[in-house]
Structure formats: C-alpha cells, structure tokens
Amino acid sequence: GQNIDQPTEMTATEGAIVQINCTYQTSGFNGLFWYQQHAGEAPTFLSYNVLDGLEEKGRFSSFLSRSKGYSYLLLKELQMKDSASYLCAVRFHTGGGNKLTFGTGTQLKVEL
Amino acid sequence: GAVVSQHPSWVICKSGTSVKIECRSLDFQATTMFWYRQFPKQSLMLMATSNEGSKATYEQGVEKDKFLINHASLTLSTLTVTSAHPEDSSFYICSGQEWVMNTEAFFGQGTRLTVV
DSSP states (O other): OOEEEOOSEEEEETTOOEEEEEEEEOSSEEEEEEEEEOTTSOOEEEEEEOSSEEEEETTEEEEEETTTTEEEEEEOSOOGGGOEEEEEEEEEEETTEEEEEEOOOEEEEEEO | OOOEEEEOSEEEEOTTOOEEEEEEESSSOOSEEEEEEEOTTSOOEEEEEEETTSOOEEOTTOOTTTEEEEEEETTEEEEEEOSOOGGGOEEEEEEEEOTTTOSOOEEOOOEEEEEO
C-alpha cells in the first residue's frame, strides 16, 4: 500500500520562510506533487518532482529524495494569503495506470 | 494549465434521491478521470479511477453500485450518487489526466453535496 505522512498543522510569521515536510512509502513511484487548498475550494497545483533535487518556482520550491522517500515544500516571503492546507500527493504506477494518493495535508497559518 | 469544468458547484438533495455530477475537460482529452471525496478537515480520498470507454476501478470500501461512474467520452465523465443519504454529504472532486502529457492531473472546482 501507500503511506504518506506530513505534519497536521504549522504556524509561521508573515515574511518568514517555512518548510513543510512529507515522507512516503510506496511502490511504483512515479512523481510527487504539492497542492495548495483553501477551505471549500479545489486543490491548485504548486509543484511536481519526479527526479531528485530542487525545483524552484517563484516563492515556492520543492525538493525530492527518492532514496529517502522524502520531500519538502519551501515557501519564502510568506504572505497572509498563503494560509491554506498544503497537500503532498504521490503518483504511483499500477497495472491499470497511474494513481495519485494524497497525504492528510498540512494546515499552515500565517500570522502577522 | 488545462481546465476541467465540474458541475454543479453545490447541490442539496433529499435523502433517497440521486445526484449526478459532471466533469468536462475543456482543452485536453482526459483519458483518465479520478474521483475523490473529501470530508471536512480531511484530505482527498480516491474513490475510483475511470479510463475512457472502460469500467471504473473502485477503491476498497467504495460501493460501485452506489457511486456510478460513466466515462463514455474523452471529455466527459460523470459520477452519480444513487439513493443518497446524509452520510454521503461531502465535497466531491474530479481530476482529469491526459495520457500523452501524463504529468499532472487537473482538478475540477469540486461539488459540495448536502443530503437532507
């Protein structure tokens, strides 16, 4: 089966940097995604890693280590609007194609 | 990014009735459509995976006769919640993936279902 762990909640200060970690165990690994979700809305895509290393996209960066089953999402220059749930999702290959399994999400609260 | 249009955004129905949710891929061909359910303060739980033209594959614990999925074309997939009960009240989200691109899956806007 698949298992994805991430912290339930985090709090950070506006303007600061925050790192949200995600660990996973899965077979047939085929990519790791980070999504942002505001309450009552659908998730929005933030980043995608399939090879080891860092992917940078503006204020957001994501890192992947496949050998360690570990990823993190780094948010810089935090803004109040960044308060949301951040979902780590692992894509894995099965006999019937690819599937995407989500972690429980990390609720980030940005304070003044 | 590509767009998946999901309707309705919210629906209230009486217990025992059926509700149909539609997802359309507007600018790509969704060879695979995933259907998720999300309860308050919980993550997305995959209900089923459907490939165009074939029967959906349901996750363990999801009743296929209760949650009917149709994926008859490359741009349209539907989820019908049959004989809905209050415990079916949830946020339902579809996600479409194109076989060729096969990088990210694109989400619909979600449907908030309330069964009274």
